[in-house]
Amino acid sequence: AQKITQTQPGMFVQEKEAVTLDCTYDTSDQSYGLFWYKQPSSGEMIFLIYQGSYDEQNATEGRYSLNFQKARKSANLVISASQLGDSAMYFCAMREFPGGSYIPTFGRGTSLIVHP
Amino acid sequence: NAGVTQTPKFQVLKTGQSMTLQCAQDMNHNSMYWYRQDPGMGLRLIYYSASEGTTDKGEVPNGYNVSRLNKREFSLRLESAAPSQTSVYFCASRSEIGQGIYGYTFGSGTRLTVV
Secondary structure (H helix, E strand, O other), X not given: OOOEEOOOOEXXXXXXXXXXXXOEEOOOXXXXXXXXXXXXXXXXOEEEEEEEOOOOOOOEEOOEEEEEEOOOOEEEEEXXXXXHHHOEEEEEXXXXXXXXXXXXXXXXXEXXXXXX | OOOEEEEOOEEEEOOOOOEEEEEEEOXXXXXXXXXXXXXXXXXXXXXXXXXXXXXXXXXXXXXXXXXXXXXXXXXXXXXXXXXXXXXXXXXXXEEEEEOOEEEEEEOOOEEEEEO
């Protein structure tokens, strides 16, 4: 079973609108971290936002927010006021701590295209 | 990305050839990772190293070896390249990405084609 599931292979959004990218995770650990990364067509991996499992408030970073629903094991990324430059692949990731090592696991990604 | 340097950026190999992908970080991090990225598969962990001198297998280690001889460098070796190893390879290290928050800093990637 996948530890990180991103069910939307591709998403389209109109410029200036908001978009939600889905992510569900599977872990039996109480302590874990959730991340979103952006990969533009140039290929680099850019960190966007982080949510710790004990954080009670949803993380926000500028136009990015993470809708963290612990009971549902979901960590959706919300991008407000989409811009053309937001067109990219987006990866959800989870960090666990099995046996004393920090291991990040990534989902398969969602391709976001922003239309003008 | 600042702090994690991967070389080479591009490489074409013939089946059966060997090569080593180099990764170095200058941020004094303990944990380093090698991933491969294939279309529709996301990033899959090949090997990781929790500290200098230690390495462990990830999800897809077959056909690869790694070496962590010092804290700074973590190399990935393909002993006998196969077309199935055509992929984009990323090195990453665990780094402080915010106040007291640790995440992962990636190198710029190596695009490897095995013909």
